[in-house]
Amino acid sequence: MNSATRQKIVMTALELFYVKGYNSTSIADILSRSQVHSGSLYHFFPGKQDVLVAVLEFYRDGIRENLLDLAWMGVDDPIDRIFALLNGYRTGLLESDFAWGCPIGNLALELSEPDPNIRKLLDVNFKNWIAAVEGCLHDAGARLPEGTDRHALAEFILTTMEGAIMQARTAQDIAVFDRNIAVLREHVALLENAARQIWIN
Amino acid sequence: MNSATRQKIVMTALELFYVKGYNSTSIADILSRSQVHSGSLYHFFPGKQDVLVAVLEFYRDGIRENLLDLAWMGVDDPIDRIFALLNGYRTGLLESDFAWGCPIGNLALELSEPDPNIRKLLDVNFKNWIAAVEGCLHDAGARLPEGTDRHALAEFILTTMEGAIMQARTAQDIAVFDRNIAVLREHVALLENAARQIWIN
DNA sequence: GTCTATAGCGTGATAGAC
DNA sequence: GTCTATCACGCTATAGAC
Known part of the structure; x- marks a missing residue:
């Protein structure tokens, strides 16, 4: 089930879906880029949509090692971790001249009426990301005001x-990204400040 | 240049692009839905992309009468106006069972490497929306702390x-939308509170 | 300006030898 | 499991009568 050929197909599709989107990526694109032939692809996958499923499952199962671990290497403070994660996407935008972004977000808006399986996979990818950030907010403990809805705040950060x-x-223009993150930072700062005020009184 | 047929094409395309996206909408879809024939469409437009240009120009030129005036009818408070605008999108999500959303946002993520003209039209649509919200923030005057970057905050609201x-x-799930707006509301409340604090001291 | 017919191509998918 | 050849379809776009 996890032959080298299958993996090559999934990783190539992942790349192409990321840059060009799902609809604009043809099977022929995947085949030529991965140096795999039609027969092999259809040996592993019933159709194009099943390749997308495999890609989304790869994201889902690899969020820790492929995303979080890389972003959080050498970053221990929970709030810093959140902004380190965001900064990873910033780097992606710059390195790709704005071609990359968030692979899940792109697909979520491109596929207007997705198959239920696809929709659930997109959703679970979002939810895993949110859970990771929510964990950071939990670790921030009393730095946030008591009663802060950490789940809602994590959703808001996504x-x-x-x-x-x-x-x-x-x-x-990366400056637009930066200004948005700056406002988010200010919001977190206001919360931390509010938590301190409560502490004093 | 603005015959009834042309208008019918543009409005039908607008609808279909909104619900199905640009790539998933075929010329045949537009023709059958609008009861127009191929020859007429290609009489007015060189190609499919030019229909998209016309749709984006329609959004650009009609933001006030087709969006803002409707959302702001009977709403005078500038901060309330912002949340009334956001509430319009909430209604759209509910009424369409999550098929609608933001027509510009959908296209912005669907078209990964858009033609420069298209990209500029998407951008100007965003910028007009931001300018409208920025106007509200300006009208809020001293309710926001002195030195608040109202442009950045308007971008953040988008x-x-x-x-x-x-x-x-x-x-x-509309509750996700509501939680996000609630956090934004809280941010604005924190800003208003900070402005009041400054006033007292 | 409107209509019909159709060209020309790229697409997802299949057949069948090896 | 891999490879080549190819089908059947839907797509954008065009031609040309009216």
């Missing part, structure tokens, strides 16, 4: 990242 | 809306 990427890509 | 729509659509 929201900020997705929206900031969308605007920066469209404007082709 | 970011919040786009990210909230993306997540709510994917989860097919």
Whole structure:
């Protein structure tokens, strides 16, 4: 089930879906780029959509080692970890001249009426990302005001990242991304400040 | 240049691009839905992409009468106006069972390497929306702390809306949208509170 | 400006030898 | 499991009568 050929197909599709999107990536694109032939691809996958499923499962199963571990290497402070994660997407935008962004977010808006399986896989990828950030917010403990809805705040941080990427890509200007993150930082600072106020009183 | 047929084409394309996306909408879809024949469409437009240009120009030129005036009817408070605008998208999500969202945001993420003209039209649509919100923030005057970057905050509000729509659509759950807007509301409340503190001291 | 017919191509997918 | 050849379809776009 996990032959080298299958892996090559999935990783190539992952790359192409990321840069060109799902609809604009043809099977022929995947085949020529991966040096695999039609018969092999259809030996492993019933159809194109099943390749997408495999890609989304790869993201889902590898979020820790392929995303979080890399972003958090040498970063211990929980709040710093959140912004280190966001900074990874910033780097991606710059390195790719705004071609990359968030692979899940791109697909979520491109596939308007996705197959239920696909929709659930997109959703679980978002939810895993949110859970990781929520963990950081939990670790921040009393630095946030008591009663802060850490789940809602984690969702909001994903929201900020997705929206900031969308605007920066469209404007082709990283400053838009930076200004968005700066406002988020200010929000977190206001919360930390509020927590301190409560502590004093 | 603005015959009834041309208008019918543009409005039908607008609808279909909104619901199905650009790539997934075929010329044949537009023709059958609008009851127009191929020859007429290609009489007015060189190609499919030019229909998209016309749609984006329609959004650009009609933001006030087709969006802002409707959302702001009977709403005078500038901060309320911002949340009334956001609430319009919430209604759209509910009424369409999560098929709608933000037409510009959808296209911005679907078209990964858009033609420069298209990219500029998407960008100008975002910028007009931001300018409208920035106007509200300007009208809020001293309710926000002195020195608040109102442009950055307006961008951030667009970011919040786009990210909230993306997540709510994917989860097919309006509560995700609501939680995101609630955090934004809290941020604005914290700013208003900070402005009051400065006033007291 | 409108209509019909159709060209020309790229697509997802299949057949069958090896 | 891999490879080549190819089908059947839907797509954008065009031609040309009216």
